[in-house]
Amino acid sequence: MSENNLSRQERKQNNKKRKKPSGGKTSNRSGKFKKIMTALAVILLAMMIAGGISVVAIISGAPDLDQDKLILALNPEIMDKDDELITTLHAAENRRMANINDVPDVLKDAVLSVEDARFYDHFGIDMRRIGGAIRANITGGFGSEGASTITQQVVKNLFFEFDKTITRKLQEQYLAVRLEQQFTKDQILEMYLNAIYFSDSRYGVVEAANYYFSKDLDELTIEDAALLAGIPQRPNAHNPFNNPEGAENRRNTVINRMLNNDKITAEQAEEAMSIPVEDQLQRSERENHQYQAYIDQVLDEVESIDGVEASDIYTGGLKIYTNLDQDLQSHVEHVMQSGDVINYPDDLFQAGITLMETKTGQVRAIGGMREPAQGVRQWNWATNPRRQAGSSIKPILDYGPAIDELKWSTYHQIVDEEYTYSNGTPVRNFTRSFEGSVSMREALKKSLNVPAVKALHEVGLDKAQAFGQSLGIPLDEMHEAYALGANGVSSYQMTGAYGAFGNGGEYNRPHTVRKVEFPDGTVIDLSPEPEQAMNDYTAFMISDMLKDAVQSGTGTEAQIPGLPVAGKTGSSNFTPEDREKYNIPDRAIRDSWFAGYTTELTAAVWTGYPNAEDGQILMNNNEHQISRHIFKAVMSYAHENRETSDFSQPDSVVRVAIEKSTGKLPSDYTPESEIIQEYFVKGTEPSTVSEEFEEAESIRGLKASYDEEQHAISIEWDYPGNLRDEFSFRLEIKDSQSSDYTLVDITKDMQYILENPEYGETYSIRVTALSDEDENLTSDPSTVEVRIPEEGDGEDDELNEENEMNEENEQNEENEENEENELNEENEQNENNEPENNNDINDDNSNTGNNAPGDNDTNASNNENNTETNNEEPNQNEPEEEPENAPDNTDNNEEPQIEVSEEPSNNEDNNSNNS
Numbered sequence: 001m002s003e004n005n006l007s008r009q010e011r012k013q014n015n016k017k018r019k020k021p022s023g024g025k026t027s028n029r030s031g032k033f034k035k036i037m038t039a040l041a042v043i044l045l046a047m048m049i050a051g052g053i054s055v056v057a058i059i060s061g062a063p064d065l066d067q068d069k070l071i072l073a074l075n076p077e078i079m080d081k082d083d084e085l086i087t088t089l090h091a092a093e094n095r096r097m098a099n100i101n102d103v104p105d106v107l108k109d110a111v112l113s114v115e116d117a118r119f120y121d122h123f124g125i126d127m128r129r130i131g132g133a134i135r136a137n138i139t140g141g142f143g144s145e146g147a148s149t150i151t152q153q154v155v156k157n158l159f160f161e162f163d164k165t166i167t168r169k170l171q172e173q174y175l176a177v178r179l180e181q182q183f184t185k186d187q188i189l190e191m192y193l194n195a196i197y198f199s200d201s202r203y204g205v206v207e208a209a210n211y212y213f214s215k216d217l218d219e220l221t222i223e224d225a226a227l228l229a230g231i232p233q234r235p236n237a238h239n240p241f242n243n244p245e246g247a248e249n250r251r252n253t254v255i256n257r258m259l260n261n262d263k264i265t266a267e268q269a270e271e272a273m274s275i276p277v278e279d280q281l282q283r284s285e286r287e288n289h290q291y292q293a294y295i296d297q298v299l300d301e302v303e304s305i306d307g308v309e310a311s312d313i314y315t316g317g318l319k320i321y322t323n324l325d326q327d328l329q330s331h332v333e334h335v336m337q338s339g340d341v342i343n344y345p346d347d348l349f350q351a352g353i354t355l356m357e358t359k360t361g362q363v364r365a366i367g368g369m370r371e372p373a374q375g376v377r378q379w380n381w382a383t384n385p386r387r388q389a390g391s392s393i394k395p396i397l398d399y400g401p402a403i404d405e406l407k408w409s410t411y412h413q414i415v416d417e418e419y420t421y422s423n424g425t426p427v428r429n430f431t432r433s434f435e436g437s438v439s440m441r442e443a444l445k446k447s448l449n450v451p452a453v454k455a456l457h458e459v460g461l462d463k464a465q466a467f468g469q470s471l472g473i474p475l476d477e478m479h480e481a482y483a484l485g486a487n488g489v490s491s492y493q494m495t496g497a498y499g500a501f502g503n504g505g506e507y508n509r510p511h512t513v514r515k516v517e518f519p520d521g522t523v524i525d526l527s528p529e530p531e532q533a534m535n536d537y538t539a540f541m542i543s544d545m546l547k548d549a550v551q552s553g554t555g556t557e558a559q560i561p562g563l564p565v566a567g568k569t570g571s572s573n574f575t576p577e578d579r580e581k582y583n584i585p586d587r588a589i590r591d592s593w594f595a596g597y598t599t600e601l602t603a604a605v606w607t608g609y610p611n612a613e614d615g616q617i618l619m620n621n622n623e624h625q626i627s628r629h630i631f632k633a634v635m636s637y638a639h640e641n642r643e644t645s646d647f648s649q650p651d652s653v654v655r656v657a658i659e660k661s662t663g664k665l666p667s668d669y670t671p672e673s674e675i676i677q678e679y680f681v682k683g684t685e686p687s688t689v690s691e692e693f694e695e696a697e698s699i700r701g702l703k704a705s706y707d708e709e710q711h712a713i714s715i716e717w718d719y720p721g722n723l724r725d726e727f728s729f730r731l732e733i734k735d736s737q738s739s740d741y742t743l744v745d746i747t748k749d750m751q752y753i754l755e756n757p758e759y760g761e762t763y764s765i766r767v768t769a770l771s772d773e774d775e776n777l778t779s780d781p782s783t784v785e786v787r788i789p790e791e792g793d794g795e796d797d798e799l800n801e802e803n804e805m806n807e808e809n810e811q812n813e814e815n816e817e818n819e820e821n822e823l824n825e826e827n828e829q830n831e832n833n834e835p836e837n838n839n840d841i842n843d844d845n846s847n848t849g850n851n852a853p854g855d856n857d858t859n860a861s862n863n864e865n866n867t868e869t870n871n872e873e874p875n876q877n878e879p880e881e882e883p884e885n886a887p888d889n890t891d892n893n894e895e896p897q898i899e900v901s902e903e904p905s906n907n908e909d910n911n912s913n914n915s
Contacts, residue, residue, distance in 0.1 A: 076088070076313055076314065076316065076317065076318040076319070076320055077318070077319050077320070078295065078298065078320045078322060079319065079320065079321045079322060080322060080324040080325070080326055081322065081323050081324055081325055081362070081364070083321060084326075086291065086295075086322070086324060086326065087290075087291075087295070096204060096206040096207050096210075097194050097204065097206070098190070098193060098194060098204065098205060098206045098217060099190065100186045100187070100189060100190035100193070102217060102218075103190075103193060103205065103217060104217055104218055104220060104225070106220060106221075106222055106225045107193075107205060107217065107220055107225040107228065107229070108189070109225070109258055109261070109263035109264075110222075110225040110226050110228070110229035110254055110258055110263075111150075111192075111193065111225075111228075111229045112150075112189075112261075113229070113254065113257040113258045113260075113261045113263060114229050114230065114233075114253070114254045114257050115150055115153075115229070115232075116149045116150040117257075117261055119149065119150050119151075119185065119189070120185050122149060123177060123180055124149060124151040124152070124173070124176035124177040124178075124179060124180035125149065125151075125152070125173050125176060125177060126149050129149070148172075149176065150188065150189065150192050151176040151179055151180055151188050152172050152173065152176045153192060154176075154179065154188060154191050154192050154195065155172050155175045155176050155179060156172050193205045194206075196232050197232060197235050197309075197314065198211070198212075198228065198231050198232065198235060199231060199235035199236050199238070199239040200239060200241070201314070203314065205217060205228060208228050208231070209224070209228065210284050211283070211284050212224075212227070212228070212240065212241075212280075212281060212282075212283070213280060213281065213282050214282040214283070214284045215282075221272070222255065222258070222264060222268055222269075222271075222272040223251065223255070223272040223273075223275050223280055224280060226251045226252075226254035226255045226258065226272065227240060227247060227250075227251040227254075227277065227280060229254045230247070230250035230251050230253065230254045231247070231250075233250070234250075236300075236303070238250045240277050240280075240281055241281065241283065241379075242379070242384075244276075244277045244278055247277050248276070248277040251273075251277065252273045255269050255272050255273055256269065290333075291324065291326070291329050291333075292368075292378065293333075293366045293367060293368030293369060293378075293380050293382065293383075294322075294324055294329055294363075294365065294366045294368075294512060296368070296378070296380055296383070297363070297366060297380070297383055297492075297512045298320060298322055298324075298512045298513055299313060300383075301511060301512055301513045301526065302318070302320060302513060302516060305516065305524060305526075316518065316519070317518075317519040318516055318517065318518060318519075319516070319517040320513060320516050321513070321514045321515045321516070321517070322512050322513055322514065323357075323362035323363055323364060323511070323512055323513070323514060324364065324365070324512065325364040325365060328355060328364045328365040328634075328637075328638055329364070329365040329366070331365070331634065331637050331638075332353060332355060332365040332366070332367040332634055333367065333372075335367070335630060335633045335634055336351060336353070336367040336369070336370055336630075337369075337370060337371060337372055341633050342626060342629055342630060342633065344370070344626070345615070345618070345621065345623055346615065347370070347371075348609055348610070348614045348615050349370065349607070349608075349609060349615065349623075349626075350369070350370055350381050350607070350608060350609060350610060351367065351370060351381060351605065351606065351607045351626070351627070351630060352367060352368055352369075352380070352381030352382035352383075352385070352490070352491045352605070352606045353365075353366070353367040353382055353491060353603060353604070353605045353606075353630060353631075353634060354366055354367075354382050354383075354491045354492045354494075354495040354510065354603065354604055355495075355601060355602075355603045355634060355635075355638060356495045356496070356499055356510050356601065356602045356603070357499075357600070357601060357602075358499045358502040358503050358597055358598065358599060358600055358601055358602045359503050359508075359599075359600075360508055361496060361499060361507075361508025361509055361510050361511055361528065361530075362508075362511065362514075363492075363495075363510050363511060363512045364601075364638075365634075366380070366382045366383065366492075366512075367382060367630075367634075368380035368381055368382045368383065368384075369381060381491070381606065382490065382491040382492055382606075383490055383491070383492045384490065385488075385490055385606070386474075386488030386489060386490060387488060387489070387490075387572070387590075387591045387606055387608065388485055388486055388487065388488055388489075388572035388590070388591055389485040389487060389488075389489045389494065389570050389572075389593060390484070390485040390569075390570030390571040390572045390591065390593055391447045391452075391484065391485055391554075391568065391569060391570045391571070392485060392494065392568045392569060392570025392593045392594070392595045392604075393473075393482065393483075393484070393485040393487065393489070393570065394444060394447070394452050394483070394484070394485070394568065395444070395498075395501065395542050395546065395568055396467070396468050396471060396473060396497050397456060397464045397465075397467070397468050397473075397482055397483060398452045398453075398455040398456050398459075398464070398483050399440060399444055399452070399455055399542065399545070400467060400501075400534065400538055400542055401455075401456075401459040401463055401464045401467040402440075402455045402458060402459045403535075403537070403538040403541050403542065403681075404467060404534045404535055404538040405459050405460075405463050405467075406458060406459060407537075407681040407684050408440055408455075409440075409541075409678055409679060409680040409681070409684065409685075410439065410440055410441045410541050410544065410545055410678045410679045410680075411439045411440070411441065411658060411663055411676075411678035411680075412439065412440045413437045413438070413439060413663065414437070414438060414439075414440060414443055414450075414451040414454055414455065415436060415437050415438075415454075416429070416434045416435040416436060416437075416438050416443065416448050416450045416451055417434050417436070417450065418434065419450045419453065419454065421453070421480050421481075422480065427449055427450050427453045428449065428450075429448055429449050429450060434450065435448065438451060439678070440455075440545070441545045441548060441678070444545045444546070444548075444549060444553075444568075445545065445548045445549045445552065445553035445554070446553060446554070447549075447553070447554050447568075447569070449484055452483050452484060453480065453483045453484065455483070456480065456482075456483035457480075461478045461479075461480070462478070464478065464482075464483075465478035467533075467534070468497075470507060470531070470533040470534070471496065471497035471500055471507055471533050472493050472496045472497055472507065472509060472510075473487070473489060473493055473494075473497055474487075474488075474489070474493065475487065485570055485572065486572075490606075491604045491605065491606045492510055492604075493510075494593070494595045494604035495510055495595070495602050495603060495604040496508070496509060496510040498567075498595045498596065498597050498602050498604060499597060499602040500533050500534065500539065501539045501542045501543050501546070501566070501597065502539070502543060502566065502597040502598065502599055502602055502647070503539070503599075504536045504539050504540070504648075504650065505532055505533055505534040505535055505536050505538055505539035506530045506531070506532055506533070507530065507531050507532075507533035508528060508530050508531075509528040511526060511527065511528060513526045514526060514527055515527070535652065536650040536652055536653075537650060537652040537653045537679075537681050537682075540647055540648075540649055540650055540653055540679070541653065541679050542566075543566045543597075543647045544566075544647065544679060546566035546567055546568055546596070547564060547565070547566045547647075549566075549567065549568055549569075550565050550566060550567050550596065554568075554569045555567050555568065555569050555594065555596070555628060557625050557628035557629065557632070558594055558596055558628040558631050558632050559632070560632060560635060560636050560639070563598060563635075563636075563639055563644060564598060564599075564644065564645075564646040564647065565596050565597070565598055565635070566596060566597055566598075566647070567594060567595060567596025567597065567631070568594070568595055568596070569592075569593065569594055569627075569628070570591075570592075570593035570594075570595070571589045571590075571591055571592045571593060571617075571624060572589065572590045572591040573589055573590060574588070574589070574590050574612060574616070578612040581612070582612050582613055582616075584612065584616050585616070585618065585620075587618065587619040587620050588616035588617060588618050588619065589616065589617045589619065589624060590608055590609075590612070590616070590617070591606060591607070591608040591617075592606075592607045592608060592617050592623075592624045592626065592627045593605065593606055593607075593627055594627040594628045594630075594631045596631055596635070598635070598639065598644050599644060599645050599646070599647060599648075600639065600642055600644045601635060601638050601639065601642075603631055603634060603635055605627045605628075605630045605631045605634075606627065607623075607626050607627045607630070649679075651682070652681060652682050653679050653680070653681065653682060654679070654680050654681075654682050654685050655677055655678070655679055656677070656678060656679075656680055656685045656686065657675050657676070657677055658675070658676060658677075658678055658686060659674055659675065659676075659690045659692060659693075660674050660675070660676045661674060661692060662690045662692050663686060664686050664688045664689060664690035664692075665686055665687070665688065665689045665690060666689075666690060666693075667689050667690050667691065667692070667693055667694060668726075669693040669694060669695065669696065669697070669723075669777075670690060670692070670693045671693065671697075672722075674692075674693070694777065695777070695779070695780075696723075696727060696769045696770075696771055696777050696778055696779035697719070697720060697723065697769065697779055698769065698779040698780045698781075698782055699717045699718065699719050699729065699750075699767050699768075699769055699779065699782050700717065700718045700719065700720075700782075701716075701717055701718040702715075702716075702717045702765075702767055702782045702783070702784045703715070703716050703717070703784065704763075704765050704784045704785070704786040705786065706757070706786055706787075706788055706789075708789075710753075710755075711755070711756060711757070712753050712754060712755045712756070712757070713753070713754040713757055713763065713765070713786055713788075714751070714753055715731070715751065715752045715753070715754060715765055715767075715784075716750060716751040716752075717729070717750050717751075717767055717782070718750060719750060719769060723769075724748075726771065726772055726773065727769045727770060727771060727772060728746050728747060728748050728769075728770050728772055729746070729747055729748070729749075729750065729767055729768070729769055729770065730743065730745075730746050730767065730768045730770055730778075731743075731744045731745045731746070731747065731752055731765070731766075731767055732744060732765070732766045732767075732768075732781075733754065733763055733764070733765055733766070734763070734764045734766070735758065735761050735762070735763055735764075736761060736762050737761075741764070741766050746770065757788045758788060759788055759789065759790050759791040760788060760789065760790040760791075761787075761788050762785060762786070762787045762788070763785065763786050763787075763788070764783055764784075764785050765783065765784050765785070765786065766781045766782070766783045767781065767782050767783075768780075768781040768782075
């Protein structure tokens with residue numbers, strides 16, 4: 001039946017039947033969704049329950065709110081190399097308590113504006129800051145940004161270790177809430193202000209105000225309060241004495257926060273920010289601290305531990321095990337500060353020395369200042385400054401890389417000649433003269449500049465930079481002028497680098513701390529792993545050449561009898577602008593260095609003045625020798641009762657006797673005076689025998705005299721003893737009637753009697769040395785004449801006298817020739833040993849084209865920068881170093897920029913040698 005014939009009721013029933021299947025499917029989908037959501041809800045609930053259980057477990061593990069800890073901190077103990085207690089750093093010694101009612105509003109406003117602006121509104125946790133911190137930690141990793149309130153910081157400093165884990169953070173937040181429940185906001189703020197660390201071992205606002213400004217709290221200005229409030233974030237980085245620029249930037253940030261929080265007006269903010277930090281500071285007088293230069297470095301190394309903050313050192317109950325030798329440290333301080341050992345020119349003259357174990361890198365002593373320390377974190381002249389190294393850098397950036405990469409021998413010849421940097425700027429020696437072909441040994445011993453720059457060019461700047469960096473020298477960039485020490489270094493860094501040469505090429509980072517033990521028993525080992533920075537043949541060859549530099553080169557004032565010392569001098573010059581501004585004498589230098597080592601100990605000494613206006617090292621007064629004298633005084637004492645071996649020749653090195661003039665193996669005829677011993681990397685030594693001296697030596701002292709009684713001519717001569725067994729002598733004679741000589745005899749003797757000569761005849765006698773093995777090898781002949789008187793002639797006496805005169809003249813001519821040769825050699829030696837022949841003229845990167853002192857060449861005068869000085873007194877013939885000349889323009893003729901901002905603001909030299 002068709003649908004058209006159905007009634008309306010029947011059609012409605014059919015339509016309902018068709019819709020049923022569709023309605024069943026929708027119901028099934030809805031049921032599945034509900035099941036999924038139910039399962040997710042169950043999982044989420046389970047996670048919440050598990051999370052809650054975990055949080056409860058974490059919180060239950062939180063420490064108790066010990067009331068005593070809210071007042072007392074756990075002081076650290078510092079041990080020496082023998083684990084004996086040196087000192088306990090008592091934070092309370094530099095902490096004075098303040099009542100919250102005595103803290104001025106301006107200081108409260110400054111601290112709260114930068115640390116916790118909603119302090120009086122939250123309950124110990126700031127949820128808004130937590131949200132921002134979560135976003136930062138998701139994008140930057142956990143720990144990249146914190147959300148700690150002042151309450152949390154109080155809890156963290158007094159109750160927790162130094163890890164940044166979620167567990168510790170949850171416990172910290174829990175205790176912060178509990179702390180807020182037990183104490184008022186003012187009480188918690190008072191705890192914070194009295195516990196906060198302000199660098200230099202200063203805790204609490206009372207001590208900080210007195211230390212930095214010599215003020216009481218009620219005397220603080222807006223800029224004072226802002227400066228103090230900015231320090232705790234990074235206490236040492238924001239220390240205004242050591243980093244005035246960074247401290248001022250942080251101070252101005254705090255002032256802007258105070259302005260934004262309506263704590264001060266715009267006019268007050270502008271006025272406060274206009275005042276230089278230096279004008280605010282007035283350091284208070286402090287007590288002397290023994291070993292402080294060393295302890296300062298200890299604190300720096302402990303603070304470098306990941307998770308340890310500056311304030312943690314004084315409150316965490318640490319045990320710090322150091323490498324300090326108390327006896328050596330006391331001696332170093334005596335040498336530096338007493339005036340009994342070294343005659344310092346004045347009180348402003350400064351010095352810095354680091355003494356380190358060569359084999360381990362363990363620092364035994366540090367001399368950081370000439371005056372006794374009056375507290376922690378004073379300017380340390382051994383570890384803080386970056387002063388130009390001068391020629392003391394040559395083993396590190398020039399000859400060391402050349403040996404390591406190119407396998408140069410100690411004999412390797414370099415032509416000392418007119419030479420330029422890549423931009424055409426001349427490289428000069430101090431004497432304005434050149435020595436021609438010289439060995440690397442001689443170039444380093446005499447500290448010639450041209451060979452050093454050539455070595456850098458040969459090995460390449462990149463490889464030289466990598467070599468220096470492997471020895472701990474900071475080289476973010478590399479310039480040609482660094483070949484002569486235009487880069488900045490500290491005594492601490494130079495000691496580490498030189499120590500590797502004395503340790504077979506193995507570099508140990510210099511360090512004062514062995515390990516740190518925490519109250520819970522956790523121990524962190526801070527001893528660095530040794531690294532092979534160079535081949536052992538490089539270390540040995542550099543050491544052997546630097547021994548010569550101490551024995552007969554520029555470092556003779558540092559010699560220690562009976563001790564195999566290797567070392568190098570270095571110095572830097574003033575800019576022409578400084579010389580003119582401060583009327584600096586020609587023979588005055590800025591820095592003087594000596595770095596040296598034995599197989600046991602290594603030390604690097606810097607001397608100089610903080611600024612050009614404070615003074616200059618006067619070479620006429622031998623003040624440039626003070627760095628050598630400090631080295632000698634310290635190292636002599638340190639090596640007492642120490643068995644110190646010489647540097648051991650490794651298997652990779654061979655010692656070869658070679659001919660000085662050719663570099664080849666000597667022949668049997670090479671004179672002993674022409675044979676030298678040099679070192680070669682095994683496999684690179686010469687194998688060719690020289691033919692330079694394939695000519696026999698002539699006989700010596702030929703004499704002939706007439707014996708009237710025997711009527712005979714007596715002939716005699718001499719010959720080198722080491723050659724007599726290998727040579728015979730051909731004796732020939734010629735009278736006045738003969739045109740040529742006649743052979744008389746070939747003999748091994750060195751005398752002959754010629755009988756029955758003709759009366760009235762004059763004889764010429766010739767003697768030639770002949771090789772017994774090679775008939776073609778003969779010497780140049782030697783001749784002498786003798787006259788025989790007429791028979792019965794009464795002139796016998798006169799003739800004998802004449803013959804004697806002839807012999808004497810022959811001898812005199814020979815002596816004169818020998819004397820002339822010796823004089824020539826002496827003149828050459830004297831030329832090489834000019835009083836100022838050290839030739840270490842370092843580069844002033846900013847003064848390309850300047851002359852050394854005393855040079856009348858205006859264009860050349862601007863090239864002088866760094867000066868290297870010798871250890872000899874003016875009346876000695878040893879070479880003495882002078883300012884080095886090392887201008888550098890490496891990129892598009894632009895000169896390198898050398899930053900010296902590490903020095904303290906009141907000691908900054910704004911007229912850097914490198915601009």
